[in-house]
Amino acid sequence: MNLPADFGVRPSELTEIVIPNDLRSAREPERRILALLGSCGYAPETVFAIKLALEEALTNAIKHGNRNDSSKSVVIRYTVNPQRAVIMVRDEGHGFRPEAVPDPTADENLERPNGRGIRLMQAYMTRVCFNCAGNEVWMLKENRVSNPPGLPPRRG
Amino acid sequence: MTIDIRQEAGHLIVRLAGSVQSLDAEELDARVDALLSGAARHIIFDLSALEFIGSAGLAALLRIHRALKDREGSIRLVSPRPLIAELLDLTRVSKLIPVHPSLELALQAVAPARAPGPPGGSTCGS
Numbered sequence: 001m002n003l004p005a006d007f008g009v010r011p012s013e014l015t016e017i018v019i020p021n022d023l024r025s026a027r028e029p030e031r032r033i034l035a036l037l038g039s040c041g042y043a044p045e046t047v048f049a050i051k052l053a054l055e056e057a058l059t060n061a062i063k064h065g066n067r068n069d070s071s072k073s074v075v076i077r078y079t080v081n082p083q084r085a086v087i088m089v090r091d092e093g094h095g096f097r098p099e100a101v102p103d104p105t106a107d108e109n110l111e112r113p114n115g116r117g118i119r120l121m122q123a124y125m126t127r128v129c130f131n132c133a134g135n136e137v138w139m140l141k142e143n144r145v146s147n148p149p150g151l152p153p154r155r156g
Numbered sequence: 157m158t159i160d161i162r163q164e165a166g167h168l169i170v171r172l173a174g175s176v177q178s179l180d181a182e183e184l185d186a187r188v189d190a191l192l193s194g195a196a197r198h199i200i201f202d203l204s205a206l207e208f209i210g211s212a213g214l215a216a217l218l219r220i221h222r223a224l225k226d227r228e229g230s231i232r233l234v235s236p237r238p239l240i241a242e243l244l245d246l247t248r249v250s251k252l253i254p255v256h257p258s259l260e261l262a263l264q265a266v267a268p269a270r271a272p273g274p275p276g277g278s279t280c281g282s
Contacts, residue, residue, distance in 0.1 A: 023179040048208065048239045055210040059178040105248045111222055113215035116247055120211060123246055 001131030007140045009086050013079040021072040021091075026058040029076040033087065036080035042143055049124035050085055050141050056117035057089040057137050065091030065135050084126075085141045095134030159187055165263050167198045173205035181212035188220055197229030198266040202259060204235035214249055221253050230254070232262045 003011050017032070019025040033054060037047050058074065066072040069092075077088040104115040122128050127140040157180035160171040168191060176184060191199060199220060220231045233255045236244060244250040256262040 023177075023182075027179075045239060051208060052210060052243075055177055059210070059212060063178075105246075110248055110252055111218060113218045114211075116211035116214060120243075120247070 001129070001136050001138065003086070003088070004127070004129050004138055004140075007086050007127070007138065008084055009079050009081070013081075014077040014086070014088070015079065016075065016077045018073050018075050021062050021066045021068070021070055021074055023059070023062055026055075026062060026074070029058070029078070030054055033078055033080065033085070036078075037085065040080055040082045040143070042085075046141065046143060050087070053121040053125045053128075053139055053141070054087055054089075056121050057087070057139065060117050060137075061089050061091035061093075061135075065093030065095070067093065083143055085143070087139045088136065089139075090136040093135050095131075095136075097134055098130050157183070159184065161187070161191070164259075165267065167200055167263065167266055168196045169200050169202060169259070171202040171205065172209075173207075175208040176206065176213035176216075177208070177210055178212040181210070181216050184213060184216045185219070188216055192220065192223050197224065197227055198232070199224065199229075200232045200234055200259065200262045200266070202234045203237070203240055206236065206240055209240060209243065211247075214243075214247060217249065217253060230266060232256055232265065234259050234262045 003009070003014070017029050019028060030051065034047065034051060037050060042050075058076075061074045062068065066074065072092045075088075075090045079086050098118050101115055101118050102109050102112075104110070104112065104119055109115065121137070121139060125139045126142045129138045130136065157176050158173045160173075162169050170191070201217070217231065217233075224231050231253055233244070233250075233253055235257060236255060241250075241255065244255060254262075254265065256265065
């Protein structure tokens with residue numbers, strides 16, 4: 001899958017990093033992206049949203065996509081500018097169908113410990129696109145003050 | 157992530173601080189296993205210093221919820237910051253696990269009903 005044309009950035013703007021398939025290594029791309037968000041002056045709630053979506057995408061790739069296989073890798077491509085942040089995460093797994101993941105907020109699924117990652121990515125990012133195989137996700141966050149869908153206005 | 161565990165009024169108080177990411181959730185799971193191996197029926201999580209939690213951390217809280225429900229106990233969350241409170245609402249975790257604005261109110265919610273005192277009552281001096 002290529003960079004979605006309507007994400008508002010060019011492929012040449014993207015930086016690529018390849019990490020070993022473990023959660024500790026996932027801290028490095030997060031550190032780099034958070035540093036860029038800070039330098040671009042993103043608001044704390046937007047940084048929180050991007051950190052959450054990135055965390056969920058990386059965890060899905062490492063634990064579910066690559067099934068904790070230490071011989072595999074995860075590819076991250078990203079760019080951050082004052083208007084938007086774009087992040088891609090790709091694993092070497094066989095993928096999945098996002099629409100087949102049960103709604104974790106349905107009453108019958110509330111007590112299930114897993115299945116919230118995809119929902120959180122979709123709720124906190126402006127756009128989330130999976131490739132056909134389901135092993136590559138592109139996420140866009142526009143830098144504007146907004147509430148995650150389905151939530152009441154922020155307090156305070 | 158830092159985890160501090162103490163007892164207050166006979167209940168376990170767990171204070172989570174910093175970020176609970178997937179890697180941290182494995183440590184949280186281990187600490188939770190140790191807590192659940194005891195006889196605790198009610199565990200209160202003080203979230204006032206928690207800055208971030210992902211779905212792996214939420215899963216750990218839900219696991220405690222299920223374990224304590226089986227022994228007719230409860231898990232309660234106290235003083236989440238606004239972004240964490242929104243996350244708990246969005247995922248509807250707050251529908252399963254009570255969220256209290258203060259530790260005092262959480263302790264009141266789990267305190268056993270007190271028997272009536274003797275006529276005249278006792279005096280709480282200072």
